[in-house]
Amino acid sequence: MAQQEPQAVERELTMSRAMVEAIAHEMREDDEVFYMGEDVADYGGIFDSTEGLREEFGYDRVMDVPISETAYLGAAVGAAQAGMRPIAELMFVDFFGVAMDQIYNQMAKNTYMSGGSVSVPMVLTTAVGGTYNDAAQHSQTLYGTFAHLPGMKVVVPSTAYDAKGLMHNAIRDDDPVVYMFHKRLMGIGWMPAPDGPKTPVPDEPYTVPFGSADVKREGTDVTVVTLGLHVHRALEAAETLAEDGIDVEVIDLRTLVPLDTETVLESIGETGRLVVVDEDYRSFGVTGEIVASAAEERLADLEAVERVAVPDVPLPYARPMEDEVIPDAEDIEAAVRRTRE
Structure with missing residues (x-):
């Protein structure tokens, strides 16, 4: 043999x-x-x-x-x-x-x-x-x-x-x-x-193109758009929500400039609900930009929108206070549920 x-x-x-x-x-x-x-x-x-x-x-x-x-x-x-x-x-x-x-x-x-x-x-x-x-x-x-x-x-x-x-x-x-x-x-x-x-990770060199978001998890009920650490927190929340029959699509932007709005808008067209999650400050930031783009291009499709971000305060040193201001999986889960109320 x-x-x-x-x-x-x-x-x-x-x-x-x-x-x-x-x-x-x-x-x-x-x-x-x-x-x-x-x-x-x-x-x-x-x-x-x-x-x-x-x-x-x-x-x-x-x-x-x-x-x-x-x-x-x-x-x-x-x-x-x-x-x-x-x-x-x-x-x-x-x-x-x-x-x-x-x-x-x-x-x-x-x-x-x-x-x-x-x-x-x-x-x-x-x-x-x-x-x-x-x-x-x-x-x-x-x-x-x-x-x-x-x-x-x-x-x-x-x-x-x-x-x-x-x-x-x-x-x-x-x-x-x-x-x-x-x-x-x-x-x-x-x-x-x-x-x-x-x-x-492949041994050989390869490139990930700028301006190309990645759908980390496909879903039909709610679109969650995020980046960095909160990709993983969103995926954690999505698994918990799936136990209740809520099917979440998680999009990792990967790059902000250039920004892949097309992938986000296509997802919104399917789900009708948008949650944007960011570890940056809420005001004048990524969450607002994504929501504005969605409103400009897909307003008729949007049934609900939620933003999850750091409030406009300096990041605290004390652990309980830092945990309070930086969004976690439970915050994302709660925002997704609000879009379905």
Whole structure:
């Protein structure tokens, strides 16, 4: 009897390992790609965003920088305009205010203001999100802030598969990309991730296209639109609701700029009910943008709309207070039920 070939075992990666794998591949392929940020070399990034890169590529291409976001993000913009492809890490998105001139008045605008004579092919990576009690200056998401300002593409992976594919695409893009990873999804030992972000990831490089939302769960009764950590909380809520016969469709936006409204509108056309969930602030943010788009294009189809987001308060340090303001699966479940009342 002929011996059967062993079946290939599909490997699973954490989101941090998937990101690093994509970065390492692009650095091997292109000497102009380099990484810079605080604690990204010897430490490997405080959320394992660069673990192992310094050992392979050395200090010339994986650079620890002084604690001056203004200086090193400005240097990254200059390097990108000179033809390199820097990846610059902002340790916490909350620190964006220190370097807002470099981010928005330089990185985002210089291609436009130069009449297209320069491009800024750089990636700004940054950690977002709360749920681990690090207080108001280390716990925001601020997706909407960057998506609101023209000139930057904004991506938010929720799984290891998407994290790798979106990172490949971000590094190769000729425009500036803000790559926002949620701390709770990275799979690091001291901050356990929920079930879901650790996924099968191909060995070979691949891209996840910008502007392409992913239907994580199909359903016929209610559309839940979300991103990042709350994809997993929405899926948890959907499983609970299914026990009561409520069939929820969960859409992961994956990118905010460009935004895939078509997938959202198609789903609303089938369900007639919309719940938008976000870890950003409620006012002037992602939830409002999605609801407005739905109202403009599918108003006749909408029977009910709910928004689930962080209230307009600084993120508290105390665990019970933080748990109160950051939406969880029960909040999503309750919003879905309200759309059916």
